[in-house]
Structure formats: C-alpha cells, structure tokens
Amino acid sequence: MSALNQCRLFAHLSAEDAEDRIAEVPHRHRSFAEGEIIAFKGDAYEELFILLKGTLSAEISDIRGRVLKVETLKAPTMVAAGIVFAERSILPVRLTATEPGTLLILPRSSLIDLAQRDSRILMGLLQDSGNRIRFLADKLRFVQMNSLEEKIAIYFTEQAEFQGRPVIELPYSIEALSELFGVTRPALSRSIGRLVDDGVLERRGRAFRIVDAEELRGRTGD
Amino acid sequence: MSALNQCRLFAHLSAEDAEDRIAEVPHRHRSFAEGEIIAFKGDAYEELFILLKGTLSAEISDIRGRVLKVETLKAPTMVAAGIVFAERSILPVRLTATEPGTLLILPRSSLIDLAQRDSRILMGLLQDSGNRIRFLADKLRFVQMNSLEEKIAIYFTEQAEFQGRPVIELPYSIEALSELFGVTRPALSRSIGRLVDDGVLERRGRAFRIVDAEELRGRTGD
Numbered sequence: 001m002s003a004l005n006q007c008r009l010f011a012h013l014s015a016e017d018a019e020d021r022i023a024e025v026p027h028r029h030r031s032f033a034e035g036e037i038i039a040f041k042g043d044a045y046e047e048l049f050i051l052l053k054g055t056l057s058a059e060i061s062d063i064r065g066r067v068l069k070v071e072t073l074k075a076p077t078m079v080a081a082g083i084v085f086a087e088r089s090i091l092p093v094r095l096t097a098t099e100p101g102t103l104l105i106l107p108r109s110s111l112i113d114l115a116q117r118d119s120r121i122l123m124g125l126l127q128d129s130g131n132r133i134r135f136l137a138d139k140l141r142f143v144q145m146n147s148l149e150e151k152i153a154i155y156f157t158e159q160a161e162f163q164g165r166p167v168i169e170l171p172y173s174i175e176a177l178s179e180l181f182g183v184t185r186p187a188l189s190r191s192i193g194r195l196v197d198d199g200v201l202e203r204r205g206r207a208f209r210i211v212d213a214e215e216l217r218g219r220t221g222d
Numbered sequence: 223m224s225a226l227n228q229c230r231l232f233a234h235l236s237a238e239d240a241e242d243r244i245a246e247v248p249h250r251h252r253s254f255a256e257g258e259i260i261a262f263k264g265d266a267y268e269e270l271f272i273l274l275k276g277t278l279s280a281e282i283s284d285i286r287g288r289v290l291k292v293e294t295l296k297a298p299t300m301v302a303a304g305i306v307f308a309e310r311s312i313l314p315v316r317l318t319a320t321e322p323g324t325l326l327i328l329p330r331s332s333l334i335d336l337a338q339r340d341s342r343i344l345m346g347l348l349q350d351s352g353n354r355i356r357f358l359a360d361k362l363r364f365v366q367m368n369s370l371e372e373k374i375a376i377y378f379t380e381q382a383e384f385q386g387r388p389v390i391e392l393p394y395s396i397e398a399l400s401e402l403f404g405v406t407r408p409a410l411s412r413s414i415g416r417l418v419d420d421g422v423l424e425r426r427g428r429a430f431r432i433v434d435a436e437e438l439r440g441r442t443g444d
Contacts, residue, residue, distance in 0.1 A: 042384050060363075082355030085348035088393060090384055092359060112341055119334055122344070126307035129351035133304030136358035137314060141282075143365060162264050162312055171310060 004104075007050055007076040008128045012120035021118055025110035030103045038095040038103070045091040047107045049079040054101015058093040071179075075101060081128050084108055135180065142181050148191050151181045153219040156201070160210050167209045195219075226326075229272055229298040230350045234342035243340055247332035252325045260317040260325070267313040269329045271301040276323015280315040293401075297323060303350050306330055357402065364403050370413050373403045375441040378423070382432055389431045417441075 003015040010018035029052075032038055038056060039045070056073040058080075070093050073079060083089055085108070106114075115122040142151045155177075159168040172180060178188040195201045200216050202209040210216055225237040232240035254260055254276065261267070263282060278295040280302075292315050295301060305311055307330070328336075337344040364373045377399075381390040394402060400410040414430075417423045422438050424431040432438060 082352045084352065085345070086352030086356045087349060088356070089352075092356070112344060115344060116338055116341055119338055122334060122337060123307075125348070126351070127309060129348070129355065130304045130306065130308030130311075132355050133351065133358065134308045134310070134314070136355065136362060140358060140362050140365065143362065 004052075004076070007078060008131075009050070009078055009081075009121060009124040011124050011127075013118070013124075021114055021121065022104070022106075024117070025113050026107055027110055028105050030105060032097045032101060032103070034097055034100050036097045038097060039091055041091060041094045043091045045080065045083050045089050047105050048081055048084045048111055049095075050104040050106065051075045051077050051079055052102045052104050054097060055099040056101075057096045057098045059096060060093055072098070078128060079103075081125070082132055084111070139180050139182065148181060148183055148187060149195075149219045151183075152188075152191060152195065153216050155181075156208065156210060157213070157216060160213070166213070167204060167207055169207045226274075226298070229300060230353075231272070231300055231303075231343060231346040233346050233349075235340070235346075243336055243343065244326070244328075246339070247335050248329055249332055250327050252327060254319045254323060254325070256319055256322050258319045260319060261313055263313060263316045265313045266311060267302065267305050268311050269327050270303055270306045270333055271317075272326040272328065273297045273299050273301055274324045274326050276319060277321040278323075279318045279320045281318060282315055294320070300350060301325075303347070304354055306333070361402050361404065370403060370405055370409060371417075371441045373405075374410075374413060374417065375438050377403075378430065378432060379435070379438060382435070388435070389426060389429050391429050 004010045004018035004022070005013050005015045010021075013021070032054065038049070041060060051073055053075045055075070056079070057069055058071040058073060059067050059069050061067050073095075079095065080091065080093075083091060089108075111125070115125055142155070145151050145154065156168065159170070160166055163169070170177065174188060174192075175185055178185040181188060192201065195216070196203055198215075200210075200212045200219070202211050226232050226240035226244070227235055227237045232243075235243070251274075260271070260278060273295055275297045277297070278301070279291055280293040280295060281289050281291050283289050295317075301317065302313065302315075305313060333347065337347055364377070367373050367376065378390065381392070382388055385391070392399065396410060396414075397407055400407040403410060414423065417438070418425055420437075422432075422434045422441070424433050
C-alpha cells in the first residue's frame with residue numbers, strides 16, 4: 001500500500017497527518033480483483049475514488065461497441081477528481097481493474113469537510129484540478145498539430161521562452177509528454193533522439209539545450 | 223457592472239454576501255480600455271482575474287508570429303481559474319481587451335481564505351474547475367472525430383443514453399456546443415437543421431427527440 005501523501009490531495013501533509021484527517025470524516029475502502037469492472041461509463045460519480053493500490057484502465061467504447069483504452073491509472077492517484085465537483089457528475093469512462101488493488105472512497109461532503117479543515121488539503125485539491133486543466137488544454141493544442149516533430153519543436157521552443165534560457169528542464173516525464181502529444185513513448189524517444197543526432201538539441205541529463213533554434217523552428221512544417 | 227454572483231465562484235451566494243466576503247480579504251480592481259493588452263502569454267498568473275465588465279480576447283501566436291484567437295471571455299467570468307493553482311502558474315494565452323471594462327483581482331491567498339471561510343465559495347471554485355475539466359476532456363474527444371455530423375450523432379446518442387430517454391435536454395447552449403465541437407455556430411445550426419429536416423431528430427423547444435436512432439448512428443461515418 002502506498003503512503004497516502006504520495007497522492008496529490010495529501011501531498012502537503014505527512015502520511016500520518018493524512019491518515020488522521022481521513023479518520024475524522026466518513027470514508028470507506030473497497031478491494032477489487034483483477035478484471036473486475038469498478039464503475040461503468042455514465043455512472044453518477046459523486047464520491048472520489050482514490051486508488052491506493054493496483055492499476056485501473058479507463059476505457060470508452062465507441063458507437064459500434066469497440067473498447068478503446070483512454071488512460072492507465074496507477075496507484076497512488078485520484079480518479080477523475082474534477083468530475084466529482086462538475087455540475088453533471090457523470091463518469092465519462094468505464095473503469096476496469098488490470099491489477100488487484102484497493103480504493104479509498106471519499107464522499108463529496110467529506111472532501112469539502114477536509115478542504116475546509118485543512119488548507120493544505122484544499123491546496124492539494126485545487127492544484128490537482130489546475131494541473132489537469134493545464135494538461136488537457138495543452139493536449140488539445142498538440143492534438144491538432146500534424147507531425148510529432150512539429151509538436152516537439154513547438155513544445156521545446158515555448159519552454160525555452162517561458163524558462164527564459166536555451167537550456168530547458170522538461171516539466172513532464174517522457175511518459176507524460178508522450179501522453180500529452182498523443183503518441184507512444186518509443187516514438188517520442190526516437191524523434192527526440194533524431195533531433196539530438198542531427199545536432200538540433202543537446203541532451204544534458206534530464207535537461208536539453210537548444211543548439212539550433214532556427215532549425216528547430218524549421219521542423220514545424222508548412 | 224454585473225452582479226458578482228453571476229460569476230460561478232459566487233454562484234451559491236447572494237450578490238450582497240459575495241461583496242461582504244470579498245471586502246474581508248485583500249483584493250483590488252483594475253479598469254482597462256479597448257485594445258489594451260491585459261497580460262502576456264508566459265506571464266506568471268498567481269492572482270485570479272474576475273472579469274466584472276467588458277470583453278477580453280484570449281489569443282496565442284503561432285511559431286511564426288501569427289495571432290490566433292482561442293476564446294472570447296465575456297463578463298462576468300473568471301479568467302483561467304485553474305491556472306492560478308496549477309504548479310506552473312503561467313498564463314498560456316495573451317489577454318487583449320476588445321471592449322473596455324473592469325477586473326476584480328484576487329491573490330491566490332485571498333482565494334484560499336475565501337474558500338476556507340465559506341464552503342459555498344469553495345463549492346463554486348471546485349465546480350468551476352470540474353466543469354472546465356469536463357469540457358476540455360469532451361472537446362479533446364470531439365476534435366479527433368472527422369465530420370460534424372459524426373460529432374452530433376455521437377453527442378446526441380450519448381446524451382440519450384446518459385439521460386435515459388429519447389427526448390434529450392442539451393446541457394450546453396448552441397454557442398457552447400459549437401465551441402465544444404470546434405466549429406462555428408451557424409455550421410452547427412445548419413447541420414442540426416438538416417437532421418431535423420431529414421426526420422432523424424425532432425425539435426421540441428430547447429429539447430430534441432431522437433426519432434431514428436439507427437439512422438443517427440449511421441451518420442457517424444466509417
């Protein structure tokens with residue numbers, strides 16, 4: 001079982017404090033087996049699921065019934081926290097367990113209580129939503145671009161601009177970045193590798209230096 | 223000047239209560255003229271702008287410097303509320319005034335204070351983020367579909383499924399729905415009109431009845 005404070009909601013608390021806070025409000029646990037369907041698309045989602053252990057697959061089926069995986073959720077994480085507070089709290093995906101595990105379930109009223117009692121929990125809740133909005137808005141922009149090289153060129157150019165220097169620290173892991181771009185992780189690694197081989201980027205540990213900004217911009221196509 | 227409680231943050235309060243709450247925390251007002259640039263893309267965004275009066279255009283420029291409008295913001299509304307709490311609070315758009323107006327500016331710490339003092343404000347803040355996440359996640363799905371007819375067919379079919387009956391109330395206005403689908407409002411109206419003319423949908427005031435679900439599904443292409 002992972003420590004509770006590895007989950008963003010409790011990121012600003014110690015694991016002990018997080019457990020103490022939860023003990024003060026109504027909550028419950030639910031164990032599940034591999035292959036179990038945890039919730040259906042269209043279910044009311046008015047209680048937050050916190051995945052403490054195990055792995056869930058978030059799936060949709062298209063209009064012809066084909067199942068498409070949207071996202072893999074690994075513990076510890078909150079499941080669709082934004083939806084709990086949306087005006088129509090309806091789960092937009094089906095949740096299927098791909099590994100056995102445990103959920104901590106917090107009713108909406110318990111979340112409100114926790115956030116009011118402890119500003120660190122409030123901050124965790126708002127940060128999680130903020131990060132999610134930022135990620136989705138960025139993803140929406142990248143999904144409309146044509147090539148992976150264009151996505152990389154625009155992302156790295158913008159990061160250099162925001163960070164105010166040509167050596168940039170990627171704020172996401174390569175895995176998260178590949179999800180942002182809507183490509184596989186190996187495809188992203190290959191494409192970045194090609195830019196390094198071509199002398200456009202230089203790798204410096206987890207950071208990158210833009211060697212040839214002009215050439216990088218030239219990779220954006222059209 | 224619009225009443226404060228028309229803004230989602232204060233939606234659960236009376237206008238008087240909202241003004242009283244704000245008076246209790248640090249805040250300021252800022253007036254702006256038409257054409258004024260309110261904030262640049264890449265600016266730190268750690269204070270919430272609430273647009274009380276006027277209209278802003280949220281714009282990005284592409285890698286070649288061409289300006290693209292992302293969204294029109296009309297008072298009363300919060301500006302990019304999610305970003306204030308994201309871990310990297312950087313404004314992803316430039317804000318330009320297209321009509322003169324006024325902003326109410328609330329530092330992040332004032333927002334936290336307000337949310338802790340009054341659970342109705344906390345609920346407004348969380349609902350706003352939840353609605354935004356839902357909208358962006360839906361938009362991300364629709365932007366990857368090919369035709370407008372496919373988007374309409376899938377949206378209406380899903381709504382009938384969620385609402386559990388063939389007569390559906392659209393949860394969005396036609397304007398919001400056209401933004402969700404990434405098309406113009408007239409194009410959306412025309413396309414819905416065609417489905418009504420073809421006897422696939424029947425209009426009932428603000429609601430629609432799905433007359434021919436089979437034919438509607440058939441419009442999804444491939």
